[in-house]
Ligand SMILES: Nc1ncnc2c1ncn2[C@@H]1O[C@H](COP(=O)(O)OP(=O)(O)OP(=O)(O)O)[C@@H](O)[C@H]1O
């Protein structure tokens with residue numbers, strides 16, 4: 001690495017930042033050293049991203065100072081941050097979909113022949129870096145065709161390309177499958193050994209324990225404390241974070257009596273975005289009053305399955321029926337289908353719209369929100385306020401644009417909207433991705449409540465632990481097929497692990 005401007009310590013002192021209606025950072029002191037991974041933990045809206053955006057020059061603090069190696073610095077832009085060796089991977093990707101992986105990496109770097117990018121020399125370095133860090137990325141792949149996991153690696157590659165000395169990773173594992181997350185964690189440790197400093201934000205306590213040297217807990221914009229996560233119990237960390245005890249164990253439930261087949265899928269075939277088979281002759285039935293969990297490593301057909309059911313993807317063979325009606329296009333009936341998509345930014349929210357507009361997005365043309373062609377704002381606001389309260393959406397009011405909310409609170413807006421119409425069938429893809437522990441607990445409770453009311457729920461998650469907590473039945477997907485359909489009450493976790501890897505032998509052994 002370039003030794004000329006090495007970063008040994010970075011200190012933020014007395015940082016405060018107010019947004020309309022919220023004190024996002026309240027006199028925060030924070031320090032990170034080279035060779036260390038420093039974690040930040042905190043509820044949705046606690047102020048983690050805000051603090052990091054200040055460090056990266058995207059926000060200016062109202063007060064407070066930043067010191068690099070003891071010397072005061074002003075960071076007025078991401079470019080200034082980059083010049084100081086600070087790089088950030090954002091909670092929500094900033095890649096340009098229509099460009100290739102290589103073009104995205106090179107974009108923004110100085111070029112010899114503007115406006116053209118210097119792609120050829122960059123290609124070599126791209127290949128060197130991917131080899132060095134064992135990343136399976138092809139320079140020429142367009143970004144839209146990459147699975148989210150690869151997009152995440154690409155964001156990291158961008159920082160390596162710029163030789164960042166301080167890497168800010170804002171929930172980098174939220175979109176990764178367990179195996180990919182493991183690779184990321186060990187790469188993060190390696191970055192530290194190389195003498196870089198890393199700030200690592202995550203809601204997952206296990207990861208924190210594995211990767212960080214110390215963790216700072218934020219609540220409501222202020223620092224609760226900095227601890228070594230290996231020396232405190234998980235329950236204690238959760239306590240510090242949420243301010244109360246959190247329960248994520250399997251919830252008791254009574255069997256639902258009036259079971260009817262709501263979702264019936266027969267011999268379903270479809271292709272993925274690269275026109276390769278994504279689903280192979282899938283048969284699946286989900287009944288009212290049951291949660292069917294879909295376990296599997298990301299990219300084994302889960303996304304395509306959800307998209308076929310919701311009518312967003314054409315299938316090439318087989319049939320799907322919801323309440324006996326064949327699916328043959330996008331479903332607009334919000335009482336028939338609720339859909340929590342895996343990517344809230346692309347398909348879940350209109351970011352420039354307000355919280356209330358997003359909450360009412362699918363029903364605003366109906367009574368009582370529109371009467372004789374006139375939008376009834378009063379009704380909309382009342383409904384929105386009720387949902388904000390019921391789903392504990394942390395926002396100053398219903399009229400702020402949804403992109404001003406923290407990531408987890410944006411997710412709660414989608415969940416609230418999709419559950420509020422009491423759909424017969426609910427498809428939820430990674431609904432707790434990016435949520436803090438307290439919010440995960442409440443989403444689980446909401447889904448259970450839907451199930452107990454009689455909704456048929458398909459619950460897709462790459463977090464095996466929450467599939468186990470929440471499901472009545474579990475199916476495991478591998479390579480576009482359903483490997484097994486198991487009773488969640490009596491399930492053998494090792495068997496699921498084997499099925500996730502495509503090994504069916506264990507299944508034949510059990511009756
Ligand atoms: N650009 C903005 N305009 C107005 N308010 C904002 C803006 N950015 C953040 N906020 C508010 O500041 C608070 C802190 O948000 P921040 O994004 O820092 O939380 P976070 O800890 O990263 O949460 P999460 O875990 O959900 O990502 C929240 O109340 C949020 O609504």
Ligand SMILES: [Mg+2]
Pocket residue numbers: 048049050091170406407
């Ligand atoms: Mg955040």
